Amino acid sequence: MPYQPPPDLASASLLEIADAVAARKLPPLEQWTPAETIDSHMRIAANGQWYHQGTPITRPAMVRAFSTLLLRDEQGYWLVTPQCRQSIEVEDAPFIAIDMQIKDKALVFALNTDELVVAGPGHDLRAEGDADCPAIYLHVRHGCEARLDRSTWLQLAQYALDQGDDLHISSAGQRYSLAPSA
Structure with missing residues (x-):
């Protein structure tokens, strides 16, 4: 079966992304x-x-x-x-989240393995590190996570700040803190 890359994250709708993930x-x-x-x-x-x-x-x-x-x-x-x-x-996480888009109140992440993951139930976000060196992780599957690269973390932080909610965000009905607990 020939390789089918995922749809372009910026131009795809949430429905197109969900269909690609399900397929x-x-x-x-x-x-x-x-x-x-x-x-x-x-x-x-x-x-x-x-x-x-x-x-x-x-x-x-x-x-x-x-x-x-x-x-x-x-x-x-x-x-x-x-x-x-x-x-x-x-060494850290097996996947890297390299891009993020907001689609219909859901945060969609593109991984370095050409996968798309919608943050929400089953794909939680968690904050680690400290205020000087934060790290955000996204659960992908089977106990494995993706660490957001710097530019994707900055996209997510800017989105949270634009929402005016002190580094909290929501995706697919779930609410997450971007502030490390330590």
């Missing part, structure tokens, strides 16, 4: 219970760059494919197939 077929990781566990020799750097045995993975299609197999549990991050769980080192 995306992801592997059923929750149904797989592989017996074998090994080390993948892979690492995802804090900037979103993927590495295998210390060498950058430069093919975006490979990163997109691997990203669909990611999950996080109490033991760490894993690439999961029906036959094997492979540990993977993640």
